[in-house]
Amino acid sequence: MMSRFREIAAVFLVAAILYGMQRTTPLYSEITSLVPAYGEQGKRIDARAFAFAVVNVHLARMVRTESFGRTQDFTTSGVWVLIEGAAEAKRESLTLTTANWLGPSGISYALSQRFSILPGLLPNQRLEPGLPKPVLLAFEVPESEVSGATLLVPRNYMTPLDEEIRMPVTNIDTNAIHAAITLKRSTVGLPWILETE
Amino acid sequence: MMGDVAPRERRHYWLSLAALVVILPATVLASSWDSLMQWRANHYRIQISVERQAAQRYAGADWKLSELTRLPGGMPEESVVLVEFEAAVDDPAILSKSPCEVALTDEQGRIWKPVFLTEPIVRELHPEAAEKQGCSNFAFEGSSKGSRITMAETFTVPTAAENLALSVTVFGALPDYMLLK
Known part of the structure; x- marks a missing residue:
């Protein structure tokens, strides 16, 4: 009698395990999603193919670009997040074409392409092994998505199981949003000059 | 319960279990053979x-x-x-x-x-x-x-x-x- 009861219990247990496994099966896209490489703001973060570091994070209501004698104003109903950093390829020349600002609500914002002609912008900067290059990233996000965000920099989104740098943006002063930031071309040192107002 | 089973049957049981160790990896290899060859063609230099x-x-x-x-x-x-x-x-x-x-x-x-x-x-x-x-x-x-x-x-x-x-x-x-x- 006891062994019969045990057999029935075993069948139920197996059924419960199988049901649980069926419900929690990850999607193929999740299994092959990017492998995160975590790092801190202000420090060099190493992935296998590239390294990345954030130097400054600026917030502004407006971005003004001055390029070849032409001035343009870029207003926003949210906030501009401008990130000055450095990046380096490690094994092979590459270009980092994308980056995302993952807000605290879980919404992800892609790089702004509104002033794509400026030198030094991440997708414009060809990275070579052994030569760290200054890079500039610009995001346009709602004010509520500024604090508690994470910066995501993947090598690309195409290759399964490729790496993605994830850096929580911890050092950011949400009370100091500049009225305007001016970006100019520069021929010496950094490829851009950033002036706050 | 196991005491009732003939030794011959028991041997078959263990043999089958041991065969799984060989057959499972072989199945994985056979089903991914084309991909492996493709990978080799792309990477072998x-x-x-x-x-x-x-x-x-x-x-x-x-x-x-x-x-x-x-x-x-x-x-x-x-x-x-x-x-x-x-x-x-x-x-x-x-x-x-x-x-x-x-x-x-x-x-x-x-x-x-x-x-x-x-x-x-x-x-x-x-x-x-x-x-x-x-x-x-x-x-x-x-x-x-x-x-x-x-x-x-x-x-x-x-x-x-x-x-x-x-x-x-x-x-x-x-x-x-x-x-x-």
């Missing part, structure tokens, strides 16, 4: 190492690295490397049809791809090289047996990089590729 100034037969031509020039780059730690190389065409069929890829490598195995725009310093100091085309099937379009194609590519590398060599891959000649030292 045989290097043909060529010493400086020597000519090497590859993809229907005789290749030679004629000049590797280091020029100052935009930053102190940066060098511009101009590589001039040539191919004496013997059989234009492969060359004019398949893509050609070049890269600069160093002793640490780092790989630099050619720059998109010719560096200003190359145009200034080596204008004749700046006019030369890169390695591509266009370079060989219309070439015939006996013609000599001169090519040049520019790279940006750290000044500290040593033992630079040019790797040339013509896709029609895979898995072979050349490393011109």
Whole structure:
């Protein structure tokens, strides 16, 4: 009698395990999603193919670009997040074409392409092994998505199981949003000059 | 319960279990065989190492690295490397049809791809090289047996990089590729 009861219990247990496994099966896209490489703001973060570091994070209501004698104003109903950093390829020349600002609500914002002609912008900067290059990233996000965000920099989104740098943006002063930031071309040192107002 | 089972049956049971150890990996291998072969075709390469100034037969031509020039780059730690190389065409069929890829490598195995725009310093100091085309099937379009194609590519590398060599891959000649030292 006891062994019969045990057999029935075993069948139920197996059924419960199988049901649980069926419900929690990850999607193929999740299994092959990017492998995160975590790092801190202000420090060099190493992935296998590239390294990345954030130097400054600026917030502004407006971005003004001055390029070849032409001035343009870029207003926003949210906030501009401008990130000055450095990046380096490690094994092979590459270009980092994308980056995302993952807000605290879980919404992800892609790089702004509104002033794509400026030198030094991440997708414009060809990275070579052994030569760290200054890079500039610009995001346009709602004010509520500024604090508690994470910066995501993947090598690309195409290759399964490729790496993605994830850096929580911890050092950011949400009370100091500049009225305007001016970006100019520069021929010496950094490829851009950033002036706050 | 197990006491009722005949020893023969029990042996079959363990044999079946042991067979799983072999059969499961074999199944995985059999079902992924095509992908494995595809991966091998994409990644398997045989290097043909060529010493400086020597000519090497590859993809229907005789290749030679004629000049590797280091020029100052935009930053102190940066060098511009101009590589001039040539191919004496013997059989234009492969060359004019398949893509050609070049890269600069160093002793640490780092790989630099050619720059998109010719560096200003190359145009200034080596204008004749700046006019030369890169390695591509266009370079060989219309070439015939006996013609000599001169090519040049520019790279940006750290000044500290040593033992630079040019790797040339013509896709029609895979898995072979050349490393011109």
